[in-house]
Amino acid sequence: xxxxxxxxxxxxxxxxxxxxxxxxxxxxxxxxxxxxxxxxxxxxxxxxxxxxxxxxxxxxxxxxxxxxxxxxxxxxxxxxxxxxxxxxxxxxxxxxxxxxxxx
Amino acid sequence: xxxxxxxxxxxxxxxxxxxxxxxxxxxxxxxxxxxxxxxxxxxxxxxxxxxxxxxxxxxxxxxxxxxxxxxxxxxxxxxxxxxxxxxxxxxxxxxxxxxxxxxxxxxxxxxxxxxxxxxxxxxxxxxxxxxxxxxxxxxxxxxxxxxxxxxxxxxxxxxxxxxxxxxxxxxxxxxxxxxxxxxxxxxxxxxxxxxxxxxxxxxxxxxxxxxxxxxxxxxxxxxxxxxxxxxxxxxxxxxxxxxxxxxxxxxxxxxxxxxxxxxxxxxx
Amino acid sequence: xxxxxxxxxxxxxxxxxxxxxxxxxxxxxxxxxxxxxxxxxxxxxxxxxxxxxxxxxxxxxxxxxxxxxxxxxxxxxxxxxxxxxxxxxxxxxxxxxxxxxxxxxxxxxxxxxxxxxxxxxxxxxxxxxxxxxxxxxxxxxxxxxxxxxxxxxxx
Numbered sequence: 001x002x003x004x005x006x007x008x009x010x011x012x013x014x015x016x017x018x019x020x021x022x023x024x025x026x027x028x029x030x031x032x033x034x035x036x037x038x039x040x041x042x043x044x045x046x047x048x049x050x051x052x053x054x055x056x057x058x059x060x061x062x063x064x065x066x067x068x069x070x071x072x073x074x075x076x077x078x079x080x081x082x083x084x085x086x087x088x089x090x091x092x093x094x095x096x097x098x099x100x101x102x103x
Numbered sequence: 104x105x106x107x108x109x110x111x112x113x114x115x116x117x118x119x120x121x122x123x124x125x126x127x128x129x130x131x132x133x134x135x136x137x138x139x140x141x142x143x144x145x146x147x148x149x150x151x152x153x154x155x156x157x158x159x160x161x162x163x164x165x166x167x168x169x170x171x172x173x174x175x176x177x178x179x180x181x182x183x184x185x186x187x188x189x190x191x192x193x194x195x196x197x198x199x200x201x202x203x204x205x206x207x208x209x210x211x212x213x214x215x216x217x218x219x220x221x222x223x224x225x226x227x228x229x230x231x232x233x234x235x236x237x238x239x240x241x242x243x244x245x246x247x248x249x250x251x252x253x254x255x256x257x258x259x260x261x262x263x264x265x266x267x268x269x270x271x272x273x274x275x276x277x278x279x280x281x282x283x284x285x286x287x288x289x290x291x292x293x294x295x296x297x298x299x300x301x302x303x304x305x306x307x308x309x310x311x312x313x314x315x316x317x318x319x320x321x322x323x324x325x326x327x328x329x330x331x332x333x334x335x336x337x338x339x340x341x342x343x344x345x346x347x348x349x350x351x352x353x354x355x356x357x358x359x360x361x362x363x364x365x366x367x368x369x370x371x
Numbered sequence: 372x373x374x375x376x377x378x379x380x381x382x383x384x385x386x387x388x389x390x391x392x393x394x395x396x397x398x399x400x401x402x403x404x405x406x407x408x409x410x411x412x413x414x415x416x417x418x419x420x421x422x423x424x425x426x427x428x429x430x431x432x433x434x435x436x437x438x439x440x441x442x443x444x445x446x447x448x449x450x451x452x453x454x455x456x457x458x459x460x461x462x463x464x465x466x467x468x469x470x471x472x473x474x475x476x477x478x479x480x481x482x483x484x485x486x487x488x489x490x491x492x493x494x495x496x497x498x499x500x501x502x503x504x505x506x507x508x509x510x511x512x513x514x515x516x517x518x519x520x521x522x523x524x525x526x
Contacts, residue, residue, distance in 0.1 A: 003148060003151075004151060006151065025227055039227075057478060057488075058479040059479075060412070061475075062474050063472070064492050064493045071488070072452075072490075073488045075484040132442040133444050139450035140448065317445050318445050371445045
């Protein structure tokens with residue numbers, strides 16, 4: 001199973017800043033292993049963030065996003081204690097959802 | 104004749120100043136690159152995993168590592184890494200963070216040493232528990248001063264051996280650690296090489312590990328860093344947890360003592 | 372997350388992330404977005420990518436900024452951010468000209484989300500990086516060259 005994300009969300013002056021780290025290989029499908037065989041692509045394709053159930057960001061990733069992806073964004077609204085959930089799926093159908101309270 | 108020399112000198116001076124200027128802005132941009140990576144270090148993912156491994160009952164004895172003594176008493180992790188390596192009376196050995204955590208996994212959890220150290224570093228698709236645990240333990244010394252005075256006779260002896268290894272030239276290239284890391288202002292390509300013989304230089308080098316290496320997408324421990332240095336110097340690679348590596352660590356930590364740890368770090 | 376929601380996520384199968392989230396009640400079906408844009412991510416040139424994103428001939432704009440260092444110490448991890456002071460930015464995309472597939476990531480910004488995203492990308496070599504922004508149905512673009520260096524033994 002995929003490892004948990006690390007999500008930081010903090011509200012200040014009416015704006016919530018979100019910083020996410022995802023644990024994922026982000027294999028490009030262009031690398032070869034020691035035996036010379038192509039390592040199949042394995043990467044997160046979609047990420048979604050919801051604040052109290054309302055979507056605040058939808059992202060699509062290609063293989064060029066770095067290993068252990070980092071994503072930061074800001075949205076208006078959000079108060080301390082509100083829920084912020086982040087979900088991702090990858091090209092093999094693995095998925096992960098984590099939730100934090102806005103600080 | 105005289106004026107030609109003067110003109111040549113002027114041109115040379117100008118050229119040098121130009122190069123220095125270009126290099127200055129290159130270094131500024133690299134500093135900016137590092138700064139942008141520092142916020143959101145993927146090592147934090149491993150730190151969380153290490154915490155889980157530390158607290159979870161595992162192994163044949165179904166025990167957690169929470170009673171592990173990293174040098175400051177059972178379960179006391181705050182500041183422990185910054186004071187390692189140190190002499191442990193129970194094993195009668197000078198141990199670093201990695202050899203000590205392996206010792207705890209064997210003695211408290213009942214794992215076999217070969218089994219624990221088999222994956223002492225990670226590869227894509229092959230996680231390393233040691234890497235995660237050491238990242239977690241290291242992070243508990245973030246902001247702490249490195250303090251390895253090496254006063255115990257065994258620690259002093261290891262520091263001496265480490266110093267000897269640091270200056271000893273060997274291998275097919277007749278290389279020593281000191282050739283790259285014994286002077287100010289050296290670099291390889293764009294990489295500045297720290298002068299590990301000074302407190303500040305050793306502090307910069309030691310205080311950032313364990314560190315996330317973006318080129319491998321993995322956290323490197325100090326053992327891995329030093330073993331790989333030896334490989335790059337074309338020396339025979341020492342075994343994981345060997346005394347030679349721990350001795351070098353004692354020497355370097357002693358030199359770095361008084362500087363503040365910033366770990367987990369993030370590096371190229 | 373409650374158990375029901377977890378079960379719903381598990382049962383989601385081939386719905387795609389947004390279908391799954393809608394099924395789990397995390398978002399309303401109205402918020403569900405398009406499927407992963409395969410033709411855009413598979414495109415091999417900037418032109419093809421823009422076409423697949425429905426953004427032929429975007430105008431160059433000083434109102435879109437790329438925040439990134441001029442030099443990356445390692446191409447495996449290059450921090451890239453896109454910021455715009457324009458109101459009502461609907462979508463952002465990051466393209467790397469010399470990568471095998473230029474499109475690195477795209478973002479849909481619902482109303483209230485600021486035009487400010489940051490991520491980290493892989494770059495095979497020194498290249499122009501493009502930021503594409505969709506605002507009021509129009510596409511705007513800017514570019515910045517990021518140099519990728521080879522380091523030494525690495526700290």
